[in-house]
Amino acid sequence: MTPSLLSIRNLDVSYPTSRGHARILIGVDLDIARGTSVGLVGESGSGKSTLALALLGLLPENAEIDAQDAMFDSCPDALSPATAQRLRGSDIAMIFQDPMTALNPLFTIGTHLVDIQRRKFPHASQADLWARGERMLVRVGVSDAGNRMRRYPHEFSGGMRQRVVIAMALLVEPKLLIADEPTTALDATIEAQVVDILRDLRSELSAALLVVSHSFGLIAELCDTVIVMYAGTIVETGPVNVVLHDPRHPYAQALLACEIEPLSSIEAAEPLVTIPGTVPDPANRPVGCVFAARCPARHDRCIEPPPLVSQGQGRSFSCWLGVSL
Ligand SMILES: Nc1ncnc2c1ncn2[C@@H]1O[C@H](COP(=O)(O)OP(=O)(O)OP(=O)(O)O)[C@@H](O)[C@H]1O
Ligand SMILES: [Mg+2]
Numbered sequence: 001m002t003p004s005l006l007s008i009r010n011l012d013v014s015y016p017t018s019r020g021h022a023r024i025l026i027g028v029d030l031d032i033a034r035g036t037s038v039g040l041v042g043e044s045g046s047g048k049s050t051l052a053l054a055l056l057g058l059l060p061e062n063a064e065i066d067a068q069d070a071m072f073d074s075c076p077d078a079l080s081p082a083t084a085q086r087l088r089g090s091d092i093a094m095i096f097q098d099p100m101t102a103l104n105p106l107f108t109i110g111t112h113l114v115d116i117q118r119r120k121f122p123h124a125s126q127a128d129l130w131a132r133g134e135r136m137l138v139r140v141g142v143s144d145a146g147n148r149m150r151r152y153p154h155e156f157s158g159g160m161r162q163r164v165v166i167a168m169a170l171l172v173e174p175k176l177l178i179a180d181e182p183t184t185a186l187d188a189t190i191e192a193q194v195v196d197i198l199r200d201l202r203s204e205l206s207a208a209l210l211v212v213s214h215s216f217g218l219i220a221e222l223c224d225t226v227i228v229m230y231a232g233t234i235v236e237t238g239p240v241n242v243v244l245h246d247p248r249h250p251y252a253q254a255l256l257a258c259e260i261e262p263l264s265s266i267e268a269a270e271p272l273v274t275i276p277g278t279v280p281d282p283a284n285r286p287v288g289c290v291f292a293a294r295c296p297a298r299h300d301r302c303i304e305p306p307p308l309v310s311q312g313q314g315r316s317f318s319c320w321l322g323v324s325l
Pocket of ligand 2: 048049050
């Protein structure tokens, strides 16, 4: 078995609000083995970014974080502010959805690529860091890299900026690379190119990858394991090909049915599928199964919290459907 890089048990995140306590993550377990790739999928508001930001120690100050266990690379207490800050930008790196959030318009691309390396390589010379940055730009497919190093972010297209951000993340040689919706700000052609880069890098990198996305398709392209999240809880997890071809939780089934097939569905003029209803208010969560109000397979038992059912091949899901009467 591949050794574990990250192991989190029973993570809760909540915020005090005027309407009461908003519970954003509830009892989340997350395991990422070294060199593997895990995808986190779920609709908007399910808590995906909250989980990613918790790993980076970037949640707002009023967030209440509680975990039974949080181990990163034999470092305990990985979610404490001091530890998370130490790990961020050296052992854990992030590719954000909008590359402009990671780039300062006042600095050249070269300055960004050099500065990001300083903490990890404090004794390297400016010239070495510059050369390393330039090589990494070439590696992520930026042509004329020598010249582009002296240019500013606004002189780059969206896809090129995302390549720069990927280069920045890779330059620190992280053990875990988190990509939160890495392609949603890009058009379809550029999205395909960025997915290709991430897939190529995956096969060469020793880093583990956590990919956050609305799209099962993107996760299927990049990941070994998928975690399906709904309203702050994990409803199903398992190998991507197992869950993708045979999802067991009604929410995972509904989410997959909503995936837009490129062009084919348009040609066939099929109506877009949606999941009726909305994600519950985190300050007013239902008792029992959190998906019950929207679930086509709802049953009397769903007023009780569903058990976690393990079903071989590394798959588990949280639903009464997995329990025989
Ligand atoms: N500072 C905060 N205070 C209170 N609630 C918050 C705060 N930040 C986020 N939330 C709530 O946490 C929930 C989960 O948000 P999060 O951004 O993690 O979802 P997500 O799955 O990443 O969604 P998306 O796909 O839209 O990016 C949402 O209901 C959001 O309103
Ligand atoms: Mg998000």
